[in-house]
Amino acid sequence: MSGKHRLQLRVNGVAHDREVEPRLLLSDFLRDELDLTGTHVGCEHGVCGACTVLLNGDSVRSCLCLAIQAEGSEVTTVEGLGSVDQLNSLQEKFREHHALQCGFCTPGMLMTATDLLSKNKQMSDEELREGLSGNLCRCTGYEHIVSAVRAAFADKGGDGS
Amino acid sequence: MSEAGAGNIDLTRPKIIGTSVKRVEDPRLLTGHGRFTDDVKLRGTLHVAFVRSDHAHARIDAIDTSAAAEMPGVVGVYSAAELDQMTSPVFATSKMKDYHATPVRALASGKARFAGEPVVAVVAESRYLAEDALALVDIDYAPLEALVDPELACDENAVKLYDDLPGNVLVSRSFGMGEAEAVLAAAPQTVSGRFRFHRKSPTALEPRAYLADYDQGSRALTLYASTQVPGIIRDCLVDVLDMPGSKLRVIAGDVGGGFGGKASLNPEEILVCALARHLGRPVKWTADRMEDLLSTSQSFDEIVDAELAVGEDGRFLALKADILGDVGAFSIYPWTAALEPMQVAGFLPGPYKIENFQANVRAVATNKAPMGPYRGVGRPISAFVLERLIDMAAKKIGMDPAEIRRRNFVREDEFPHKIGSGIVWDRSGFLDCLEQVIERADYDGLRRHRESARAEGRWFGIGLASYAELTGIGSRLSAAPGMPINTGTESATIQVDSSGAVTAHFGIASHGQGLETTLAQIVAEEMGVRLEDVEVVQGDTAAVAHSTGTYASRSAVIAGGAGTLTARTLRSKVIEAASHLLEADVKDIDFAESLISVRGTNKTMSLRELARAVYSQMGSLPAEVRAKVDLQASEFYDPHFGTTTCATHLAAVEVDPETYKVTIHTFVVSEDCGRVINPLIVDGQVHGGVAQGIGAALFEEVVYDETGQNISASLVDYVVPSAAEVPPMTVHHLDALAPSTLGGYRGMGEGGTIGAPAAIANALSDALGHLDVEISELPMTPERLFRVVEAAQAQKGE
Secondary structure, eight states, X not given: OOOOEEXXXXXXXXXXXXXXXXXXXXXXXXXXXXXXXXXXXXXSSSSSOTTEEEETTEEEEGGGSXXXXXXXXXXXXXXXXXXXXXOOHHHHHHHHTXXXXXXXSXXXXXXXXXXHHHHOSOOOHHHHHHHTTTSOOSSSTTHHHHHHHHHHHHHHTSSOO | OTTOBSTTOOTTSOOOTTSOXXXXXXXXXXTTOOOXXXXXXXXXXXXXXXXXXXXXXXXXXXXXXXXHHXXXXXXXXXXXXXXXXXXXXXXXXXXXXXXXXXXXXXXXXXXXXXXXXXXXXXXXXXXXXXXXXXTTOEEEEEEOOOOOOHHHHTSTTSOOSXXXXXXXXXXXXXXXXXXXXXXXXHOSEEEEEEEEEOOBXXXXXXXXXXXXXXXXXXXXXXXXXXXXXXXXXXXXXXXXXXXXXXXXXXXXXXXXXXXXXXXXXXXXXXXXXXXXXXXXXOEEEEOOHHHHHHHSOBBOOEEEEEEEEEXXXXXXXXXXXXXXXXXXXXXXXXXXXTHHHHHHHHTTTTTBOOSEEEEXXXXXXXXXXXBOOOTTTTXXXXXXXXXHHHHHHHHHHTOOHHHHHHHHBOOGGGOXXXXXXXOEEOOOOHHXXXXXXXXXXXXXXHHHHHHHHHHTTOEEEEEEEEEEEEESOOTTSOSSTTOSSOOSOEEEEEEEOTTSOEEEEESOXXXXXXXXXXXXXXXXXXXXXXXXXXXXXXXXXXXXXXXXXXXXXOHHHHHHHHHXXXXXXXHHHHHHHHHHHTTOOGGGEEEETTEEEETTSSOEEEHHHHHHHHHTOTTSSOHHHHHHTOSEEXXXXXXXXXXXXXXXXXXXEEEOTTTOOEEEEEEEEEEXXXXXXXXXXXXXXXXXXXXXXXIIIIIOOOOBOTTSOBXXXXXXXXXXXXXXXXXXXXXXEOOOOOSSSBTTBOOOSSHHHHHHHHHHHHHHHHHTGGGTOOOOEESOOHHHHHHHHHHHHHXXXX
C-alpha cells in the first residue's frame, strides 16, 4: 500500500495531527478518522452537495477533496455550528421553517447557506435558489429551505423585510 | 364503523394535533448527530464491495476469485456458489392468477439479468481495500441477447430471462365494468393516444446502506438498514437465514429518504447478514451513487394505449386502456411485478364517474433493474393518461378544462362510489379541491395573462390535474394485488415506566416524514401529556411484535389510529389509578399536560409520583386495582378499507421557443388530506412530492441503451431538480374530516408526485396547442419537446 502522509489541520477549532493515505478523501477522513459523521456522502462525484464543508471559510465538496489537500487548513463541519441544546440562528431558522425532512442533505445545505450568509449582505429569492442549487434535496421541494435562509438573511439585518 | 370520525375528541384541552409544533427529530439532524446506517461504527467491521455485471444479459460460465482473495486486507471473496449455500432464495408470491414469481438472491446465480446486478462480493478490512480487489476478480460471461424494449420482450419468440417460465410476461390481467368496447364504438366523440412514461429512479439522497452485526454469544443478528420496511425485511430474513425472529432484529435508524426505493428486499441486505453470520464479524455495505442508480428499484416505466368516449355534453361514457409495464429483471419482494402496472389500471378512472371501463394489463420482464414502488406507485401514470385524455376531449368539444371536470366528478351525494376497477371512494372533496384551486390560483386572471402572452407570441399554457387515491389501506385490501403479507394493520404499545416517562412503540419506520413528531402529537393529545414527555420508538423490529414499515401513505392513518386507541386506554388506566391514590371519583380526575389533578381541589400528582406509587409503593393500591392499572397498553388498529385522498394541481408554464426550456410560472395545489396533524409537515410533504413530480415531468429519466447499459447512472446524467428548477408553490387544504378513519386522518405523503406530472403535461399541451402538439410522453426534456414540435410541424406541412 502507498505510504502514509502526515496531515495537520484544525477541524471545528480542534487541532489534529494524523498519518493518512494520500488517496483518502476528506469526507472519509472526517467521517471515519475523526468520527464526525454529520458530513454526509450522497454521490461521491461532486453533484449532490451533501458533503459540503467549509475549508478556510469557503464551501467545498469534501468528496472531491483529498484529506491531504486540507493540510494546514481550518475545516468547519456541521458539528462546528450550534449544538443540540443550543442551535445557531441558521439551524434555528431551519427548524422553525421546517426546512428539513430526512435530514440527509441538511448538513451540506447548512454549510452552503453559512457560506452564502458570510459573503452576501442580502440575496433575492432568485439569487438564493441559484446559490443553493449545488445542494440537492429530495424531500422538501426547497420551498421551506428558501424561506429559512431568507429569514436568516433578514435576521442578519440584510434587508430587514 | 363505531370508532369513526373525530366526534369524541375533547375540545376543552389545549390542541396539539393541528399545530405546527417544531419537530422532535430536528435538533439531532441539524447538528450532525443523526444516526444514519453508515454512521454506525462497530469495532471490527468488514466492508463489502461488489463486482456487478457489466452485461445486461449473460450466462456466467466461470468465476475466478483467487487473485482478489490474495490481496492484502481482503478477508473473503464470494459468489453465488457460496451464498446459495448460506441462504435460500426469496420469491414474491401472489394469489393472482397468471402471475409468475422469480427468485431474489444475494448474488447472481448462473446468469446475470441486468447490468449492475451483483455477481461477486469482496469483503475486506476497509472499503478502499475491498474496491481495490474488484479489478482482480475474473468472470467469464457468455453474453445473451439483451431485452430492452418491453414490447419485443412480450413476443413469444423473444429470448427468455427465465428458462423455466413460459415467457417474459410475468403478469397478465383483464378487468372492467360495463361495456367499454361497445360504448366507445358508438360514442359521439372519442379521444385516444399512446402514452409513454419513462423509467425513473427514486434517488433518495442517502444511498442504500446495510450493516449486519452477528453476536456469536447469543447467536443473534442485528441488521442496521436504510430501509422503509424493517418489519418486512425481518420477517423475510427469518426464512432466508433460517433463524427465529427473536434472534433477528432490523433497525432502521435515521433513514435519508426512501420514496419507495427502500421499501423492498434487496440482495445486498441478504448478503451482509449471511456473511456477518458466516464470518462472525460486522459486515457493512454502503452504496455509492452509481450503484444506487444501477441497482435500486426503479419505476414508472409504462406504455399505455388509452381511449376515452365523451358525450357532446362533456360526460365521460367509457374508458379503455392497454397497459404494459416494463418491470425489469425480477419480480420484487414483497410487492411483485404486478404492483405498478396494476395500480395504473386500478386508479385510471380517477375521481370521475365512468360507467364503462376496461383495462388489460401486462407486466413484462426485461434486462433492466427491477421495478419497485416509487412515490405514487402507478397513480402518476394513471393521472397523466386520464388527465391528458380529458383535456384532449375538452378541446375537441370546445369546453373549458375546468368545466369538463366539474361535470364528471363523483358528487358529494354519490359517495361511497365504486369505480370501474372496483376501488371504492369513501368520501373526498373532489369538486371542492378544483374550485379552491380555481379561486386561489386566480384561474381567470391566469387565462387573461395567457391571452396577453400569446398575443406577444409567447408559448404560455395552463394545466389542471385532479386525482384521487386510496390511503391508509386496511386489511381488507392489499397494498399490492394478491400479496401474501398484511399491510393493513398497526399496533402501538405505550408505557409509563417507573420514572413516569412515556414511551410509545410503533411498527412504522419514519424516513423524513416527521413521524416521531406527528405520532407524539397524537399520543400527547389523546393521553393528556406534554409533547416533550412522549418518546416515540419506531423503525425497530424489537419495538412491536408485528410491523411492516412506512410506505403507501399509511403511517399517519394506521399508526395514528393505533396510537390514538392505545393512548386512550392508557389514559383511562392512569385516571383509574389516580382516583384511588387521590381518593376521588374517576370522573373528577383531570389529566392534562402531564399533570393529574382533582377538579375543584388543589390536589395534584405528577405522572412520576403516580408511577412510583403504582410500581414501587406496594401498599398504595388494593391488589385488584393494581392488576388493572398496569401502566401500559397495547391496541391494534385496522381501517379495513382505507380512505380517499384527493387533490387538484394547477400548473402554468412558459416554453422558450429558442431553447425549449420550460419555466413553471405558477404551481398551486389544493388537497383534501382530512384532518391535518401538523400543517408545516403536511405542506412540506406536498412541496417535496410536487418537486419529484416536476422531475418526472421535465427532467428525470433512467436511460438504457440498446445493449441494456444504464447510461444515466450519475447525477450528472440523471437530473434531479435543484432549487433553481423547482418554482415557489402554494398549497391549500380543505381541512375536512375523513369519515372512515379514526381521528379523521388521510394519508398524503405521495400525492404531490401524482398530480404534478399530469398538470405540467396539460400545461405544456396548452402552451403548444397552436402548434398541434399533444404531450403524450414524459419526461418532456427540452430535446424531446423540440422533437415533438418538429414532428407536429412536419405533419402539418404534409
